[in-house]
Amino acid sequence: MPREGLEVENLHLWRGEHHVLRGVGFALPRGGCLHVTGPNGAGKTSLLRAACGLLYPESGRLLWDGRDVHEDLPTFHSVLMYIGHEAPLKADLSARENLRYWIGTRRRIGRDTLGAALQRVGATAWSERPARTLSAGQRRRVALAALSLLLVPLWLLDEPTTNLDAEGQQLVGTLIEEHLARGGLVLAATHHELPLPRSRVQRLELTHE
């Protein structure tokens, strides 16, 4: 029986002349949360992008439930959600429309489900406003709504708490805890602390050398 979850073995990644990831490895079981830390430029984002198959590492293996993900990337992509440090929102669409078009390419969602997700992140009051008029924190909240709408096992979050107020950060913690409780996996890269009990979180420290 292959191991369940995400396994990364001895990942080496070069960006041009720069050796970004030097032999990174970890195993993330179901219900596990890995907090990737490190100074700016240590390769946190690169690790996340390599872990979702956007970047092709020079060597090393990436396994999902014991199978190499590069053998079947579309299937791997259908179990993961990656949110970069900027939420992919269109300035001319409202928060609600943005969510509908973003999540709708992956999952059928009804108006009510969408409304409930927007309410959950406190977006009801401004969900019809064009994204152009939203603050950075509000845009983040739309991304959190997207996360809660798509019930995929693996979440890859780049700086999930940036720009959020205290209540918003707590919301990130709650969403992650609920996700872990239903057997989900979270890989979060941030140099802030995650709003979670320390016992729930594995840490991986990336350095320049």
Add this chain to the structure above:
Amino acid sequence: MSDTRTAAPDAASVLEAARLVLERDLTLALRRRGQLVQPLAFFVIVTTLFPLAISPELARLREVAAGVLWVAALLASLLALEFLFRDDAYDGTLEQYALSGQPLTGLMFAKTAAHWLLTGLPLALMAPLAALSLGAPPDAVPGIVASVAVGTIALSLIGSIGAALTLGLRRSGVLLALLTLPLSLPVLIFGARASELAIHGEPYVAPLELLAALAVLGITLAPLASAAAVRISLE
């Protein structure tokens, strides 16, 4: 408790995803009409410059009408091409498409279809106006509309490859033209030929069929190529 082991049972099919991508691009374009009108205005201005520059004699204009029409249409469709993927690349939308688990080829096809609906189709509808002002007889209108409509399908598809390949570059406009124009030559040749035959009242079906063949070839191959180019640009 929801099962997180497999993809959701209410997963969207690729057709649903492609429909949403198409709808999204059309909605966005209608909210930002300036970008929509630019290629059309360019097309109209270029074709009305020729009577001023050559001669107001309709008989002389009629001789060059097909060529003028097609060069203007080609350049106008090129003008809109730069925006095809650029905004989506900047704001991370392409990244989400690539990670959606849906075949990227299908989504790229939907984006290209939206591009044609927003540039090629309006150009085809404007073409009779330009043709008539260049001295083409009214009988030629169906042939001209058909050739521009079918030809711009091929142009949008060829252009989508160039637009995807130049995604990583900052000033991609000129390079995009250099990449796309040589590949567009067959479309220009057959399109101008079909329009010319239509203007002279001769049967124009043969070049039109060749245009259609180019469009079909584009439909089968171009989305594959642009999807591959987009994936590379995300790396």
